[in-house]
Amino acid sequence: MLDRNHVITAKDLSRADIETVLDRAAAIERDPPERERHAGRLLGLCFFEPSTRTRMSFEAAIKRLGGDALDMGPVDSSSATKGESLADTVRVIAGYADALVLRHPSEGAATMASEFVDVPLLNAGDGAGQHPTQTLLDLYTMRENAGGLSDLTVGIMGDLKYGRTVHSLAYALTKFDARQHFVSPESLRLPRSVRYDLHEAGARIREHDDLDAVLDELEVLYVTRIQRERFPDENEYRQVAGEYRIDAATMERAREECVVMHPLPRVDEIAPDVDATPHAKYFEQAHNGVPVRTALLDLLLDDADSGGGEETVDAADDGEDGRKP
Numbered sequence: 661m662l663d664r665n666h667v668i669t670a671k672d673l674s675r676a677d678i679e680t681v682l683d684r685a686a687a688i689e690r691d692p693p694e695r696e697r698h699a700g701r702l703l704g705l706c707f708f709e710p711s712t713r714t715r716m717s718f719e720a721a722i723k724r725l726g727g728d729a730l731d732m733g734p735v736d737s738s739s740a741t742k743g744e745s746l747a748d749t750v751r752v753i754a755g756y757a758d759a760l761v762l763r764h765p766s767e768g769a770a771t772m773a774s775e776f777v778d779v780p781l782l783n784a785g786d787g788a789g790q791h792p793t794q795t796l797l798d799l800y801t802m803r804e805n806a807g808g809l810s811d812l813t814v815g816i817m818g819d820l821k822y823g824r825t826v827h828s829l830a831y832a833l834t835k836f837d838a839r840q841h842f843v844s845p846e847s848l849r850l851p852r853s854v855r856y857d858l859h860e861a862g863a864r865i866r867e868h869d870d871l872d873a874v875l876d877e878l879e880v881l882y883v884t885r886i887q888r889e890r891f892p893d894e895n896e897y898r899q900v901a902g903e904y905r906i907d908a909a910t911m912e913r914a915r916e917e918c919v920v921m922h923p924l925p926r927v928d929e930i931a932p933d934v935d936a937t938p939h940a941k942y943f944e945q946a947h948n949g950v951p952v953r954t955a956l957l958d959l960l961l962d963d964a965d966s967g968g969g970e971e972t973v974d975a976a977d978d979g980e981d982g983r984k985p
């Protein structure tokens with residue numbers, strides 16, 4: 661899979677790659693792998709930003725495969741505080757581990773870091789850039805709950821500007837030819853570069869400032885948190901905070917089968933009264949992080965065992981033309 665087996669952006673994942681990972685995840689859920697499958701393999705966790713789900717589900721995944729996690733720990737107790745560069749830090753940790761997971765506040769950090777390591781590097785979020793492994797579990801959840809991935813109509817609402825899960829998901833949904841409706845305030849619309857890539861790839865997208873304009877068409881409503889930590893100005897954040905919130909009454913106007921998702925953590929954009937409705941799939945979505953990341957690590961570590969290269973996950977490639985992001 662991918663250039664030297666790194667997973668940096670959802671653009672790098674072909675439709676066949678995605679299906680291979682999701683199929684493996686489904687097989688793992690049906691029939692969990694032997695605990696010794698990747699005994700002794702170590703996964704380096706380098707988180708320069710807060711994380712609960714991503715860090716813990718990667719740790720659970722490597723442990724389920726018989727391996728273990730090596731966690732760099734909090735940034736303020738790492739050598740980054742002494743002024744060490746990211747390149748040096750990942751180069752050293754790559755020497756201790758069989759694969760690395762990196763989360764960093766700077767967009768492009770994972771691409772840069774991948775130049776310095778020989779082991780697979782998985783981007784667990786680079787600033788407002790990308791979060792491709794979240795996308796894999798998002799697609800898995802859609803596939804399980806919305807009757808497959810073809811011909812979907814998906815609404816993506818909230819912080820489309822800074823939300824890296826949105827950027828990765830939009831690229832991936834384009835490969836499945838989904839109709840994508842982006843709902844946000846004017847100030848938080850998709851970045852121009854992402855919109856350009858989507859247009860280039862022939863994506864079917866529309867942008868709205870009002871959820872009600874599309875709610876009754878949606879099979880999936882993907883809600884996101886306003887990324888407060890990425891706003892250069894707290895006042896700008898306050899102007900949009902609290903907008904674009906859904907509750908159980910909102911969902912009464914939606915299709916009965918509409919699936920509500922959220923990468924979590926939520927702040928107040930989904931009222932707790934949605935949790936008890938059949939629409940709510942966001943906790944299931946978070947739990948899917950374990951089988952999906954187990955599948956991804958299993959494939960990447962298998963690939964490394966077999967001498968590497970781009971073959972393993974690509975083996976199922978059905979000749980995707982590579983045009984879509």
Ligand code: NCD
Nearest residue numbers: 713714785825885923924925
């Ligand atoms: C997301 C992230 O870090 O981008 N969280 C996650 O990994 N599930 C979403 C967010 O923080 O809003």
